[in-house]
Amino acid sequence: MSAIITLSLLAILVLYLGLFKARRALLPVSLLGLVSTLVLYGIQWDGQAVPLYSGMVLFDHYAVAFSVLCVLITALVLLLSKNYFDAGSTHVAEYYALILFSLTGALLVVSFHNLAMLFIGIEIMSVALYILAGIRKKDFASNEAALKYFLMGAFSTGFLLFGIALLYGASGSFDLAAIKDYVVSNPHTVSPLLYGGILLLIVGLAFKVGAAPFHFWTPDVYDGAPILITTFMSTVVKTAAFAGFLRLFYSCFVPLQDFWIPVLLIMAVVTLFIGNITALIQQSFKRMLAYSSISHAGYMLFAIIAAGPSSAEAVLVYVGAYSLASVVAFGVLILVKRTTGSDHFEAFNGLAKKNPYLSLALAIAMLSLAGIPLTAGFIGKFMMFSSVLADYHVLLVVLAVVNAAIGIFYYFRVIVAMYFKPLDRDQIVVNGYYKTVLTVAILVTLLLGVYPAWITGLI
């Protein structure tokens, strides 16, 4: 808990730094705060995991592992922010503070042990993001993204809350352990309210993770928001939402699997096909990444369908690989867009001739997203598929492999553009921060792909 408190104090401190015009101190202070959060989580790792604050939060290995992942990805995103925000606004502190507030919410979502904390965490995370999505006040696309994100977010919160209320009506408690006891003690005679509650929770959480048929806001919001905010949304927020989703369903609803697994099965397949097929026809790289993030949500639903002891690991590896690759892809996109002013595939033409390192990083990220062996993405997909295969959902895996093949098609489009198209512009200047982020992310991606054992035994 001390980590979450540190983080929220850090965000307030950053706001004050902005007030006193200490602009140069913002990034170092934020990063220092993130590092101390990591240290606090590290101390917590070996401790006894008991629910704290009347059962509100629980920092077990699951929560700590996902929290550390969220903090690390946020640190990478903040490093990319060097010189990014300054271009558009003089009030830079707000960006950092809002990102840190949103991260605080994400950490609550991954470590909740009471449905009240799930709700509060999701709200803290989302409200900060509504502002961040629309932070370019004069930019029409940013406005539209903020309004759509806000309306859809508030709408889905309504479903989530109604689901929580029905769960409360059925089980008489918001505590995960109490709900689990209720479900386990009478699996055949549970109140019908509980079934309604589960369905509404699935709707609400599917909105948050961007799974079909509740995905329609994702492309517009990801496309309209500033690229760095999109990076944050598609990595940290998705990680947290999936971790919360899995935690709720794995710890409470496993005895009722027969009821909700068919629903999620259909959703996963529809999500995969919609995400992948629509990504195929995109002309904009940013929009393609938005649709690819929908399809990745489909893959990640597999872990919830499997809902076994290994699915936490599978989600951790998958979401880690996906986040690292996304950070690289969006980072390169920021640089390319800054130079060419466009985020279409043509903007990447011939990038490899003048910026070989940049294109190598992007190529590895694309391979990882596509799930090619020797990258982390492959290990993630492998773990996902094997956890589902263990439950004999063979048809699902066949469909998923078909989709992975479609995915390769559009991920390779940008690689082809970079390496085989003629060049029509100058070299892109890459500053040290970007180089660091790209190097770290690519090294971890390759390391995970070659030697996954160091992370798989973690949870």
Place this chain on the structure above:
Amino acid sequence: METIVQEIQGVPLNHYILFCSLIFTIGVIGVLIRRNVIIIMMSIELMLNSVNLLLTAFSAHSGDASGQVFVFFIMALAAAEVAVGLAIIVMVYRNTRSVDINALNRLRG
């Protein structure tokens, strides 16, 4: 306070559930068919308030206070959400001179 709880318990729980589901559905339909952003926000408030009512009813019927505490959380966070939402609407209005949701369809594909 006791009398209020007894009053609430005087109505069967199923009536509350039906009534709240009805209000919730009205809210959902409002969000889906109305084009004015302000009215969409009002519909969302309707959804949240139906949840509040439902939680209170469950709480009174089961004699457990945590449902009512949850209602306060919902109220506080709904207020925060509305504050941000209205700010976003003002921002959009300044750029488009409209609060119609159809004015926002530039992002396509």
